[in-house]
Amino acid sequence: MPLNLSNLGFSIKMLFSGYLVVIAIGYGVAVMQVLFTHGMADGKFGLSIEDIVYSYYGNRSGSVLESKLNGSMKNNAPDSERFKIIQWVRDGGDAKVYDKEIKPIIELRCIMCHNSEAAGLPDFTQFEHIHQRAQSDQGATFASLARVSHIHLFGIAFIFMFVGLIFALASGVPGKLKGAAIVMPYVFLLLDITSWWLTKLNPNFALLVILGGGGMAMAFVFMWVVSMYEMWILPGKLPFPDRRNALTRS
Structure with missing residues (x-):
């Protein structure tokens, strides 16, 4: 058989x-x-063509940081703090404003995951890494x-x-x-x-x-x-x- x-x-x-x-x-x-x-790349649950475009091509009308704050990282901070970071990005990402207004939010909401010991994630204890992601989102x-x-x-x-x-x-x-x-x-x-x-x-x-x-x-x-x-x-x-x-x- x-x-x-x-x-x-x-x-x-x-x-x-x-x-x-x-x-x-x-x-x-x-x-x-x-x-x-x-x-969650477009800020809405469920996979769509826009999610694919944002993930690989990028949302080139905005920054990586803004895309993440409106997408997969949206639930990790209240709207008031997210909007404050987004406005800082749109205003040019000034270092002095960062130290005074944005850094406390980053330390409270982001550093727990985005640190030097987190493999595969950007280290947000370094301003350079944050500033880099405040530039145009290239996917x-x-x-x-x-x-x-x-x-x-x-x-x-x-x-x-x-x-x-x-x-x-x-x-x-x-x-x-x-x-x-x-x-x-x-x-x-x-x-x-x-x-x-x-x-x-x-x-x-x-x-x-x-x-x-x-x-x-x-x-x-x-x-x-x-x-x-x-x-x-x-x-x-x-x-x-x-x-x-x-x-x-x-």
């Missing part, structure tokens, strides 16, 4: 299922993280894009390699559809990563970011559902001899 998901031994099914469940939870947490970071830097791109390319490729390996044992999916489902996450991953760089150069490519991420998600859900169905539900619908073989393999 050919080896497939429905006639795997119980231990192997538990191994595969445990992996798929943990990966699904991780995928859901990753979506939440996107919603709370990129999804993601090429250095940050390179760093995040190589992490996603390696990490997500490994995830889909194992998900695809499990799905490859499905018996109820036509060969061409199975092959397409296995390769599509890699196609959409490359589209997603490439669209970050293209959107950095031109905001008209922002839609490709959503298409790339959405395509990966759909491929993942399809392979996940089919794999779990064939491991745990399909064996109960098999003719008795096949069902007995599926249940007795170990």
